[in-house]
Amino acid sequence: MTEFLQQLLNGLSLGAVYALIALGYTMVYGVLRFINFAHSDVFMVGAFAGYYLNRWMPSDSMAGGLAILAGSMAFCALLGVVIERLAYRPLRRRSRLNVLITAIGVSLLLEYTGQFLFGAAPKPFPQLFPVRTFQFAGGLIVSTNQLAVLVLTPLLLAALHFIVLKTRFGTAMRAISFHPVAATLVGINLDRVISFTFALGSALAAAGGILYSLNYQSIDPLMGVLPGLKAFVAAVVGGIGNIPGAALGGLLLGIIETFVNGSRWSTATDAIAFALLILILLFRPAGLLGKLEVEKV
Amino acid sequence: MNAPASPLLELRGCTIRFGGLTAVSGLDLAVGERELLGLIGPNGAGKTTVFNLITGVYRPAAGNIRFAGSSLAGLRPCQIASLGIARTFQNIRLFPSMTVFDNVRVAFHLHLLSGIAHALWRGRTFRAEEESIESRVMEMLEIFRLGRHRGAAAHSLPYGDQRRLEIVRALATRPRLLLLDEPAAGMNPSEKSELMRLIRFVQERYRIAVLLVEHDMHVVRGVCQRLVVLDYGVKLAEGVPEDVLRHPKVVAAYLGEQNTPRRAPAAPAES
Amino acid sequence: MMPGRRFLLLLGAVAAGSVLSLQSHRINPYFLDVAVTVAINVILAVSLNLINGYTGQFSLGHAGFMAIGAYIAASTTMFWAPGLLPAASSPGFIGMAVFPAALLAGGLAAGLAGILVGAPSLRLKGDYLAIVTLGFGEIIRVIFRNLESVGGALGLNGIPACTNLFWTISMAALTIYAVTSMVHSTYGRGFTAVQDDEIAAEAIGINTTRYKITAFVVGAFFAGIAGGLYGHFKLSIDPRGFDFMKSIEIALMVILGGMGNTVGVIIAAILLTLLPELLRPVAEYRMMLYSFLLILLMLTCPQGLFQPRFFRRLLSPFLRGSAAPAEDPPRPA
Numbered sequence: 001m002t003e004f005l006q007q008l009l010n011g012l013s014l015g016a017v018y019a020l021i022a023l024g025y026t027m028v029y030g031v032l033r034f035i036n037f038a039h040s041d042v043f044m045v046g047a048f049a050g051y052y053l054n055r056w057m058p059s060d061s062m063a064g065g066l067a068i069l070a071g072s073m074a075f076c077a078l079l080g081v082v083i084e085r086l087a088y089r090p091l092r093r094r095s096r097l098n099v100l101i102t103a104i105g106v107s108l109l110l111e112y113t114g115q116f117l118f119g120a121a122p123k124p125f126p127q128l129f130p131v132r133t134f135q136f137a138g139g140l141i142v143s144t145n146q147l148a149v150l151v152l153t154p155l156l157l158a159a160l161h162f163i164v165l166k167t168r169f170g171t172a173m174r175a176i177s178f179h180p181v182a183a184t185l186v187g188i189n190l191d192r193v194i195s196f197t198f199a200l201g202s203a204l205a206a207a208g209g210i211l212y213s214l215n216y217q218s219i220d221p222l223m224g225v226l227p228g229l230k231a232f233v234a235a236v237v238g239g240i241g242n243i244p245g246a247a248l249g250g251l252l253l254g255i256i257e258t259f260v261n262g263s264r265w266s267t268a269t270d271a272i273a274f275a276l277l278i279l280i281l282l283f284r285p286a287g288l289l290g291k292l293e294v295e296k297v
Numbered sequence: 298m299n300a301p302a303s304p305l306l307e308l309r310g311c312t313i314r315f316g317g318l319t320a321v322s323g324l325d326l327a328v329g330e331r332e333l334l335g336l337i338g339p340n341g342a343g344k345t346t347v348f349n350l351i352t353g354v355y356r357p358a359a360g361n362i363r364f365a366g367s368s369l370a371g372l373r374p375c376q377i378a379s380l381g382i383a384r385t386f387q388n389i390r391l392f393p394s395m396t397v398f399d400n401v402r403v404a405f406h407l408h409l410l411s412g413i414a415h416a417l418w419r420g421r422t423f424r425a426e427e428e429s430i431e432s433r434v435m436e437m438l439e440i441f442r443l444g445r446h447r448g449a450a451a452h453s454l455p456y457g458d459q460r461r462l463e464i465v466r467a468l469a470t471r472p473r474l475l476l477l478d479e480p481a482a483g484m485n486p487s488e489k490s491e492l493m494r495l496i497r498f499v500q501e502r503y504r505i506a507v508l509l510v511e512h513d514m515h516v517v518r519g520v521c522q523r524l525v526v527l528d529y530g531v532k533l534a535e536g537v538p539e540d541v542l543r544h545p546k547v548v549a550a551y552l553g554e555q556n557t558p559r560r561a562p563a564a565p566a567e568s
Numbered sequence: 569m570m571p572g573r574r575f576l577l578l579l580g581a582v583a584a585g586s587v588l589s590l591q592s593h594r595i596n597p598y599f600l601d602v603a604v605t606v607a608i609n610v611i612l613a614v615s616l617n618l619i620n621g622y623t624g625q626f627s628l629g630h631a632g633f634m635a636i637g638a639y640i641a642a643s644t645t646m647f648w649a650p651g652l653l654p655a656a657s658s659p660g661f662i663g664m665a666v667f668p669a670a671l672l673a674g675g676l677a678a679g680l681a682g683i684l685v686g687a688p689s690l691r692l693k694g695d696y697l698a699i700v701t702l703g704f705g706e707i708i709r710v711i712f713r714n715l716e717s718v719g720g721a722l723g724l725n726g727i728p729a730c731t732n733l734f735w736t737i738s739m740a741a742l743t744i745y746a747v748t749s750m751v752h753s754t755y756g757r758g759f760t761a762v763q764d765d766e767i768a769a770e771a772i773g774i775n776t777t778r779y780k781i782t783a784f785v786v787g788a789f790f791a792g793i794a795g796g797l798y799g800h801f802k803l804s805i806d807p808r809g810f811d812f813m814k815s816i817e818i819a820l821m822v823i824l825g826g827m828g829n830t831v832g833v834i835i836a837a838i839l840l841t842l843l844p845e846l847l848r849p850v851a852e853y854r855m856m857l858y859s860f861l862l863i864l865l866m867l868t869c870p871q872g873l874f875q876p877r878f879f880r881r882l883l884s885p886f887l888r889g890s891a892a893p894a895e896d897p898p899r900p901a
């Protein structure tokens with residue numbers, strides 16, 4: 001029982017990170033209908049930003065850790081906006097395939113630049129928050145790092161929820177994903193909303209990068225590839241373009257993966273994530289919460 | 298004039314719903330061999346939906362459809378096409394990236410003798426068949442005055458030409474029944490009269506039945522031997538054009554509203 | 569029966585391959601290496617082009633098919649053939665007789681997997697299909713990682729060196745021949761029809777299911793052959809070599825070449841293979857430059873590098889086969 005709870009907890013904290021990354025994929029997909037492949041590398045840059053920020057102003061308190069988190073989120077928000085401006089905007093009227101390939105190019109560029117600047121070898125990720133472990137009744141152990149994930153992720157999700165549902169930008173975002181042409185006709189500034197979406201998604205990816213690294217304690221320039229891919233799977237499972245779906249898919253994937261990892265099929269963890277994806281899509285082609293768009297003939 | 302005794306196509310009690318909307322409700326419809334039947338009704342009456350039911354794009358919730366004596370229930374659109382039903386679409390669906398020639402050529406695929414193996418070996422049989430298809434495609438394109446466009450990409454054609462090309466493509470499958478969904482939409486008067494001539498001509502020449510959906514009453518009168526009127530998915534009237542078009546219910550539901558802004562008759566309607 | 573002129577072109581390429589192969593001891597080994605890699609990538613790109621470019625099914629699982637071909641072919645030459653007939657273990661016999669059978673076995677196994685991977689394309693489109701095929705590719709990789717009989721995560725070593733210029737050039741020529749011949753026929757225009765409009769295709773009697781699965785099976789078959797060549801060229805394979813980045817690399821060749829344009833795709837495959845080699849002198853910046861150039865290419869020529877018209881005019885004297893190429897206006901009747 002304790003072991004089950006412990007695994008569930010581990011799964012939730014992994015799933016929370018997937019959810020944070022998946023949100024970025026889903027939001028960008030919502031407004032632009034394309035897979036931002038470089039998103040997983042923004043996640044990596046977020047982790048490295050945290051690493052270097054901590055080198056300049058080492059954190060030993062809760063507040064210091066949060067400041068570093070905020071700094072890294074701000075940096076990545078800017079990075080996201082710049083990437084969209086330089087690489088994706090010129091192609092907006094082109095086929096989605098073109099943008100997809102450009103995104104792959106950006107992804108590779110970030111990875112190789114990372115290898116060039118930071119070196120290919122893994123670096124130990126520092127403790128940003130004071131290290132402590134809490135022992136609960138029944139032997140359940142929670143570290144500050146896990147606690148950070150489990151507390152910060154819901155907060156970030158709540159903030160996102162507020163932004164998307166209650167602010168003008170959020171309303172504009174939803175309008176665009178609902179009907180881009182109509183949205184521009186009623187005077188919504190497409191460029192600004194898209195920039196904003198990239199900023200938001202990238203900031204969340206940065207948060208994900210730091211929270212992920214806190215628990216894995218090692219970072220390298222290719223660290224984004226696999227979590228990014230999984231998070232994308234999560235977004236698709238939840239129904240891409242659908243924000244609650246991305247969160248749900250992320251949590252689901254994190255939990256399932258953790259349980260599989262703890263079982264005797266651990267070497268097949270990655271395959272099982274994808275097998276799940278294939279099954280869900282075959283039975284619900286639009287994902288768990290997505291709506292199927294039926295073509296009128 | 299009544300429904301034919303042993304029809305080529307027969308719908309019995311066909312019903313389909315989209316969410317809460319009953320788009321077609323308990324429809325009986327029969328098309329005789331080599332008949333020119335018009336299916337008319339205001340926008341949203343369910344005419345296109347009837348085409349989609351016949352061609353297997355949608356499945357009826359109730360009722361059945363028989364073609365040439367056998368049931369179409371459960372068949373895929375491509376199987377229905379291979380039985381001899383071809384159609385055009387209200388919002389033109391050509392193969393935009395392919396040439397005019399290829400749009401028609403690919404429709405010969407149903408009656409092809411050679412398959413992958415022949416295409417790979419490229420022997421005499423294959424070449425003979427490709428050549429004969431080529432000449433038949435050109436012949437059909439010439440009939441519809443599209444021959445000079447044969448190398449152009451289909452999407453680059455003017456609107457009226459695209460509509461005619463869609464008809465040629467449908468004919469190339471060698472159908473026994475041709476379904477035309479608003480073929481005159483967006484055409485100018487001279488194109489329309491040519492279209493009428495062509496519909497009558499291909500019906501004669503290829504000995505096929507035609508089910509025509511059309512808003513232009515001049516075209517309908519000029520082509521159809523019999524009319525069925527649909528409104529809100531229900532059959533309102535049926536018979537020879539003169540009678541049907543004077544029928545009070547039809548006038549109320551359909552012709553009457555040509556004076557009201559509910560529908561602009563000549564505008565190409567969406568979906 | 570007389571084969572078409574295209575067929576003679578194919579035979580010509582095979583003959584050229586064998587001559588080159590016989591003279592290969594005179595060729596700088598580095599160039600030989602690059603040439604084999606180029607030819608393998610051409611096979612991969614042209615076969616993916618049938619799925620992505622002509623049939624419009626965005627697949628990111630091509631490396632998975634390659635992995636199947638590589639492992640099955642290697643197992644054939646290393647374990648199965650010597651097990652079946654012990655006499656078959658002399659290097660010469662393996663090179664000349666067992667190897668082609670091994671390639672065929674690898675291709676067939678991959679083609680079989682193509683049915684499985686192609687099946688979701690019946691329900692899914694676009695990005696969803698891309699991610700599912702990517703998932704299949706990853707699953708295939710994980711399966712090999714867990715198969716201890718083929719080396720598991722360590723990979724399979726000591727594969728006999730059977731791949732040479734003759735086999736790679738012949739197989740590349742065969743792939744190009746097969747894909748272009750299929751597509752340039754009345755039957756084959758159905759692939760493009762499926763890509764352009766599935767509903768219209770069904771309406772003229774095209775069985776879209778059959779076409780999609782055929783594209784996947786044929787594409788996978790040749791990817792499997794490429795995998796077999798790759799394994800017997802590198803002499804050791806491991807699951808990491810077939811990850812989704814490899815699939816993406818192949819998809820890049822197809823897109824840069826201009827979807828559904830075989831000549832363009834061939835050239836893109838050659839260029840994208842050579843580009844990292846050409847950038848070798850600036851070793852440190854090499855991959856950064858590579859990705860930067862990729863972005864630049866997409867921004868400056870989004871239609872693909874190679875407009876078919878230009879190349880068709882350039883190559884028209886060589887390409888005129890028994891039937892006019894499909895993109896060409898047909899000859900007057």
Ligand SMILES: Nc1ncnc2c1ncn2[C@@H]1O[C@H](COP(=O)(O)OP(=O)(O)O)[C@@H](O)[C@H]1O
Pocket residue numbers: 294295296297315318320338339340341342343344345346347566568
């Ligand atoms: N795929 C669909 N989903 C939902 N509603 C549909 C669909 N197809 C048709 N309808 C509805 O069914 C009704 C009949 O449409 P249609 O057959 O296109 O009319 P017509 O062709 O007579 O103008 C309309 O109200 C239309 O909105």
Ligand SMILES: [Mg+2]
Pocket residue numbers: 344345346387568
């Ligand atoms: Mg209609």
